Amino acid sequence: MKALILVDIQNDFLPGGTLAVSNGDEIIPLVNNLQSKFDLVVASQDWHPENHASFASNHDNKNVFDVIQLDGQDQVLWPNHCVQGTIGAAFSSDLNTAAVAAIFRKGMHKNVDSYSAFFDNNNSQHTGLESYLKSMNITDVYVCGLAADYCVYFTAKDAQSLGFNTFYITDATRFISEDVYNNILLDLKQQGVTILNSADI
Numbered sequence: 396m397k398a399l400i401l402v403d404i405q406n407d408f409l410p411g412g413t414l415a416v417s418n419g420d421e422i423i424p425l426v427n428n429l430q431s432k433f434d435l436v437v438a439s440q441d442w443h444p445e446n447h448a449s450f451a452s453n454h455d456n457k458n459v460f461d462v463i464q465l466d467g468q469d470q471v472l473w474p475n476h477c478v479q480g481t482i483g484a485a486f487s488s489d490l491n492t493a494a495v496a497a498i499f500r501k502g503m504h505k506n507v508d509s510y511s512a513f514f515d516n517n518n519s520q521h522t523g524l525e526s527y528l529k530s531m532n533i534t535d536v537y538v539c540g541l542a543a544d545y546c547v548y549f550t551a552k553d554a555q556s557l558g559f560n561t562f563y564i565t566d567a568t569r570f571i572s573e574d575v576y577n578n579i580l581l582d583l584k585q586q587g588v589t590i591l592n593s594a595d596i
């Protein structure tokens with residue numbers, strides 16, 4: 396059984412949002428069309444409290460894109476984004492969510508970020524996605540959404556390490572940083588993730 400995970404297709408990651416990914420809106424028609432090819436469609440939603448430690452505004456003398464140590468790990472500081480209950484945190488109104496069976500929210504704990512739809516960045520808290528997919532007999536996981544080099548990457552990496560056959564749909568993602576993107580593609584290939592285009596599905 397095959398699942399499609401729609402990662403963080405939220406207004407703040409789209410043109411006009413606070414952490415807009417260039418051309419992020421271009422993926423939406425593709426993602427809408429892909430959904431009917433899957434047994435199950437689920438979505439993740441970045442869902443931060445206003446005082447979240449990943450926001451540069453919550454640190455003295457720090458700028459957006461500075462890197463700090465948080466709980467022993469490198470943490471990029473972001474503009475405020477996807478604050479719980481705001482329009483920025485909502486899914487794009489162009490995204491077809493009618494077939495989305497379940498939504499997994501992440502990044503709710505003030506002191507730890509959560510790029511992956513499966514766990515927090517320190518791997519301590521599960522979102523419930525792994526056990527949900529396994530309970531639905533999913534063996535193959537396809538990932539798309541935003542951003543290619545952060546949340547889609549970590550979701551694909553974790554899916555593969557959890558034993559799912561994992562597929563990363565390049566034309567149904569857009570990156571924040573091209574350098575980071577080139578590195579993560581190499582890493583995903585090394586982990587055994589299949590990199591493909593939506594036309595191959």
Ligand code: VGL
Pocket residue numbers: 402403408441473510541542543544545546547
């Ligand atoms: C994301 C940065 C911060 C993402 C979420 O969805 O890729 N990136 N929070």
Ligand code: ZN
Pocket residue numbers: 441443449476477502
């Ligand atoms: Zn975030």
